[in-house]
Amino acid sequence: HPAPALGLCLSGCRGLSQLAELPETHQLLRQTCRDYADKELIPVAAKLDKEHAYPAKQIKELGSIGVMAIEVPEDLGGAGMDYLAYCLALEEISRGCASTGVIVSVNNSLYVGPVLKFGTEEQKKRWISPFTTGEKVGCFALSEPGNGSDAGAASTMAHQDGDHWVLNGTKAWITNSWDASAVIVFATTDKKLKHKGISAFLVPMPHSGLSLGKKEDKLGIRASSTANIILEDCRIPLDNMLGSRGAGFKIAMQTLDSGRLGIASQALGIAQASLDCAADYALKRTAFGAPIGKLQAIQFKLADMAVALESARLLTWKAALLRDSKKPFTKEAAMAKLSASEAATFCSHQAIQILGGMGYVTDMPAERHYRDARITEIYEGTSEIQRLVIAGQILKEYQL
């Protein structure tokens, strides 16, 4: 896909104008996703959350719109668009329903993404094409009960037995686990090599030797399933290794770099939904003889929310543009995820404050945004890890 040829690079003022005004295709895409979210997600989001119900119908519809595999080339069943398009789509979808957003994000960034980047042609056909329509979704199993941020300490093991790999161990906090048809599992193939001894494996679901732990009862994003994946002598063909032996950690880190922007976009959607809710309420609710939107205390909150949101959005778009131009984007992606997730928690917190008592009850969506926002500061790299990544990049720059 000729993304660089579209001029989406920052070394000229054309790149900057992307930040000021999106290209027409991207505007159309954003409008489509916004229309879909308004008509099909917002009306059901509260119910999906209350019932912890996987939005199967919506995921299929999103699949036919083309958002389940945005970057995948058309010949594999994807939409063949760039990462900026993905971020725009994800923000609008998450604005409608944050759970649906994370399901779309995990499928795009954490499952399809690494297979597209590191898979063989055969693996791409087998493990990507069926996952572009919304009929099937994938998931990504890196974290374990014993290590989250400490990803190099993977204790899940893989040993070769004849023409099979045999996987043993437990993975934790796996999004989409109860609804997925495939998982990328990271396991240690050479313990002595430490993090350079981790490899990636494609495992179909269901599969003998793979079982699921109980569905976690979460604070937010409840329509997406989160559970342990338990591997007990799980046998997979040798062909199921993704990338080369020992490349697992590198694959995971590069995948998370991109996934970061997906979560940033999800957080932006939650922040925008909170701002929409708060501003609408401020115009309608009267106190002391006038709409509360006339009061400076409320106005200051709205302004702070808008600034936090817009700055995080521009950081996200910049990181996406860099990635699309195949330029380094690790620092910018970490900055985007950090600022967007903190904007989501800030905006949803302030939205409840502006709504007062109404913000605390399920009649209004503010409480759901508050609960949904919280996880964005934790998964796919905690805010603390993001700060380490950013600092590491900055210090590298100054050392040159």
Place this chain on the structure above:
Amino acid sequence: MSGRVLVGVKRVIDYAVKIRVKPDHTGVVTDGVKHSMNPFCEIAVEEAVKLKEKKLIKEVVAVSCGPQQSQETIRTALAMGADRGIHVEVSGKDYDSLGPLQVSKILAALAKKEEAQLIILGKQAIDDDCNQTGQMTAALLDWPQGTFASEVSLEAEKIKVVREIDGGLETIKINTPAVLTADLRLNTPRYATLPNIMKAKKKKIANVKPADLGVDLTSRLEVLRVDEPPQREAGVKVETVEDLVAKLKDTGKI
């Protein structure tokens, strides 16, 4: 029946926007206000694309009359499945006074130029609610019309149209070429899918001036003043039917 369908798509203020009258009362505020394709035009595009998918027609041409921004509306039609677009450039004062009479003249001229066999329009636009363009276009071309269509089927060289009318539903059969106008229940417009948005980038939009079509844009109407609807006043409660009748007589209502 095979051949070309012209679909009119109008750029209007988005249905969700709160409309405000300009301080000088010459119109409504449009600057910086969100615009989108007229919802009935979306239904018209959808119907045309469906006919093409059924292989009943060969080409869908989306037409819009307006300023530069009308091209966005055409692009949306292309993303829904139209094959190419025609942007008839009308801007400034001409655009302010553009109405069904001029648009129908433009569409009639284009239909002849493009040798179209079918014109599908929305039944009305949500900004002026005129509900005239389809009817005028048919009259100018001396073509039959199927307006307020809630169902359209092509049968040999005729079109069967089920129309929504005050008394219920009316079914008519008209010859082609013809003009149809889409009503709400004709279909549910599709979302512009991402692959189609990408395909739309390669589709052509031709630029045409009304003068090239020999159309005179002079308006026969002059807008004197635009006002908001009067504020809704509180009602009055009465105790009995006699009181109600007395009150109605009092205020001259009966």
